[in-house]
Amino acid sequence: MPIPSPSLGLIGRVVAILLFATLVEFGMSTVLYERASQFSVRDDEGRRLAEHLVIARRLMAEHPREGREAMARSVSTAHYAMAWHTVAPPPSDPALSEMRAKVLAWEPVLQSSPLRMRLEPATTGSYVSGAAQLPDGSWLYFRTAEAIDSLDQSRNRILIALGIAGVVMTLGGGLIGRALRPMRLLASAADRFGTAEAAPLAEEGPTEVRRVITAFNRMQARIQQLITDRTQALAAVGHDIRTPLARLRLRAESIATEPVRDEILEDVAEMDAMVGSLLAFLGGEDDPEKPVLADLAVLCATLADDAADHGRAVTYVGPDHLEHVFRQLGVKRAVSNLVENGLHHGEHVILGLRREPDCVIVRVEDDGPGIPEDLLQSVLEPFVRLDTARRRDTLGLGLGLAIVCRAVELEKGKLTLSNRPEGGLCAEIRLPRPD
Structure with a gap:
């Protein structure tokens, strides 16, 4: 932010x-x-x-x-x-x-x-x-x-003298502003820190400011290296874990006893979902995907159709076409997580899309039990699962909504959760439209 x-x-x-x-x-x-x-x-x-x-x-x-x-x-x-x-x-x-x-x-x-x-x-x-x-x-x-x-x-002479002094001080302030310009650049660099746009800052300005910038560049390089090392380690661990999971899935499919085979395959699917959510959440702050102009309505309708093809009750309500500049993979993962979350805790999900003058709104509504009002913000934090309000057979580690939050933040949007008056949860994503 x-x-x-x-x-x-x-x-x-x-x-x-x-x-x-x-x-x-x-x-x-x-x-x-x-x-x-x-x-x-x-x-x-x-x-x-x-x-x-x-x-x-x-x-x-x-x-x-x-x-x-x-x-x-x-x-x-x-x-x-x-x-x-x-x-x-x-x-x-x-x-x-x-x-x-x-x-x-x-x-x-x-x-x-x-x-x-x-x-x-x-x-x-x-x-x-x-x-x-x-x-x-x-x-x-x-x-x-x-x-x-x-x-x-x-009085007029005094005012003229004060005016001249004010002009001189304004010019002096401009010189001070140029001297302290690196501080503004440092603030901008700190705001971009941890993203793909982060880059070393030019070391310029007064001696004290240059020392601060030098220390910041060193700190940024160390943290970026730590993030890179962690991402590479996670990718290696994910690959190493998914390889035996794939072998276990193949072996489970050869089990003749159907109840045992189904239970093993379900456990394998849950482990695979856990690994996938961990890799998605702990993959670092890098953003290799660039925003492009794409049809958000087609994306939402496709998600609803795929769910319906698998016998799940998902209804799309919105225009046939709505072009918007966004990161397709990130937004698709966010909307998909919300739809899956609604299906886990309800029987029917309505996926809505509409355009407003300043933003595009994606709304996912389910008919589940909802979430207590005092816990609506807590559920957005990673590794939080509210079993008192949700079923216990939910796959994953409680990272679905945290992943949604991260994807929405990259779009400079906002995610809000609220309980529907008729029951169920409403998740709304507001994506700002470019000026």
Whole structure:
């Protein structure tokens, strides 16, 4: 069974951690830098404004009222625009309370009369404006000629800086992904381990990863050799056992006493079935058979007809033709085992076949005693025989359903067992259809 991939793999986690740490550090640094820059700009602006206000206020206070408008224009500079009015300005903006306090601290003479400061919106920031009251109650208005950065502009710069950092970290994550690519290949090789598709993995990547791959390749080679040795030994043992069984069958057929001959032949058949099931189950994970496009309906109908020719009640229900890509020998053995299992424990078997949008379903139903609900999964394990639910004269070692499971797994399908409401067992094979 394929190993499910986690929602966030090793590469993703490494990149996410690095990205998060970098963005936090870069973001905090940028915010602190922006704030420090703003404070520095406002400090310089406040000191220059305080000096200019002291001089301009003194000149305006000494000048006659009828000439103060012209005087205000004359004391304007490239940095400050000055004007004279008798109307009082709006109250101070709380956002400039700190800057106002510093202006008054730098030039204490300005504390003798009201000083109001505000922010005026501009296209690229805000102007600092306000007014200082003269001794006669009129007001000297001022406004900076250059706008200072607003909060939105600072936020935009921070977002741009974070975006650049994110792009850089994403590129770095891509490099990390390339460095850890052998780990993904190792996971895929481990998933294929024990099958005909298994092959040594290229030893590449960082030193630590190469060491893991080298160890994996050695382990795979050792286990593959053990499987090969076991398969060869089983084949030799099977041949050696079946040879005397064949001789015993021939000799038994020459026995004149019919009851004794039949009992001996039955025992020989049971031993032969045991050897066959053992060889099929313990033959290793190799899969020399390749999937081909074949008619599954013809296969199922042929199995049913063969059983009927031997006087056994097997009925095929399904289409005349249904082409599907599958391993013919493996699927035939699986369906045949299910049919034999149903006939051993019931009188009549229905072999059904149907096509669905995403899969092909083979269903084998019998009219036997069924299986207790709590044992439906246990019976799929090798060497398990539930004598309490089945007859005791069943041939084999309890490997029939285990062999079916293995054949279905090779097709990436699923085998499920359930009890029929009217009695008996239902075995269903779901074979996925190719996209």
